[in-house]
Amino acid sequence: MPPKAKINKEMILNIVLTITRETGYHTVNARSIANKLQCSTRPIFTCYENMEELKSEFLPFAYEYYLQYVDEYSNSENISPYLLLPLSYIAFAQEETHLFKLLFVNDMDLNMAETTDFYKEPDNEKRARSFSDAVGIGLERAKVIFLDLFLYTHGIAVLTATKKIALDRNSIEKMVTNILSAFIKQEKPDWNLID
Numbered sequence: 001m002p003p004k005a006k007i008n009k010e011m012i013l014n015i016v017l018t019i020t021r022e023t024g025y026h027t028v029n030a031r032s033i034a035n036k037l038q039c040s041t042r043p044i045f046t047c048y049e050n051m052e053e054l055k056s057e058f059l060p061f062a063y064e065y066y067l068q069y070v071d072e073y074s075n076s077e078n079i080s081p082y083l084l085l086p087l088s089y090i091a092f093a094q095e096e097t098h099l100f101k102l103l104f105v106n107d108m109d110l111n112m113a114e115t116t117d118f119y120k121e122p123d124n125e126k127r128a129r130s131f132s133d134a135v136g137i138g139l140e141r142a143k144v145i146f147l148d149l150f151l152y153t154h155g156i157a158v159l160t161a162t163k164k165i166a167l168d169r170n171s172i173e174k175m176v177t178n179i180l181s182a183f184i185k186q187e188k189p190d191w192n193l194i195d
Contacts, residue, residue, distance in 0.1 A: 006043075007037060007039055007043035007044070007046075007047065008047065009047045009048075009057070011037065012033060012037070012044060012047055012048070012054065013057065013058055013061045015033050015036045015037055016028050016033060016054070016058050016061075017058075017061065017062060017065060017099075018036065019032055019033070019036065020058075020062065020098055020099055020102060021096060021098055021099055022098070023098065024098040024101070024102070025055075025098065025101075025102045025106070028051075029051065030044050030045070030051065059102075059103070059107060062099060062102065062103055063103060065099070066092060066096075066099070066103060069088065069092055069096065070084070070085070070088045070089075070092075073087075073088040073091060073092075074088070081134060082131075082134065082135070082180060083173065083176055083177065083180070085127065085153075086149060086150075086152075086153040086176045086180075087169075087172065087173060087176060089104075089153055089154075089157050090153060090156050090157045090160060090172050090176075091169075092157075093156075093157035093158070093160045093161040094160050094161075097161045100157065100161045101161055101162075104154070104157065104158075105158060105161070115147055118147050118150070119143060119147075124146075124150075127146065128142055128143045128146040128147075129142075131145075131146045132146075135184055135188070135191070136188070137184070137187050137188065141187055145183045145184060145187070148183055149176075149179065149180055149183060152176075152179050153176065156172065156175070156176075
């Protein structure tokens with residue numbers, strides 16, 4: 001009989017991802033992980049001191065999964081670069097509801113006492129700079145528009161993930177296009193969203 005595969009952190013993180021995607025992170029515990037791995041709970045606590053440590057490693061792992069989703073979305077959809085982030089974010093909320101709730105509702109690492117706090121997150125600063133370059137608006141004004149777009153998109157995504165609203169892709173795209181155009185036209189009245 002061949003020896004059993006040694007349980008490692010990557011295996012555990014992938015199982016936690018599977019459980020979270022299927023039933024939500026609230027169902028993740030040592031027993032549910034062990035059941036999926038078909039082992040005792042001991043290997044889990046050999047890799048991780050406790051469940052808090054596992055969660056602290058799982059959140060960046062899950063966020064990488066989200067980034068892969070956005071990348072695959074951009075490759076599979078014929079979409080304007082202006083709409084990629086908002087539409088993929090909402091689609092993620094629709095298709096990966098449990099993971100979306102974990103990353104962007106329950107454990108979202110964003111504390112905004114002031115709107116400028118949004119840009120303490122390095123990815124948001126980088127995305128705003130790209131947005132500024134793409135639309136040809138100065139960075140400070142582009143950051144305001146980018147934040148407004150995020151807040152609008154986040155609202156739709158949360159309503160979608162919590163099953164408070166059900167919209168098809170065309171309706172979502174039209175809504176996001178309309179709001180983005182309205183925001184940008186305040187700065188550049190002749191601006192048109194061209195795919």
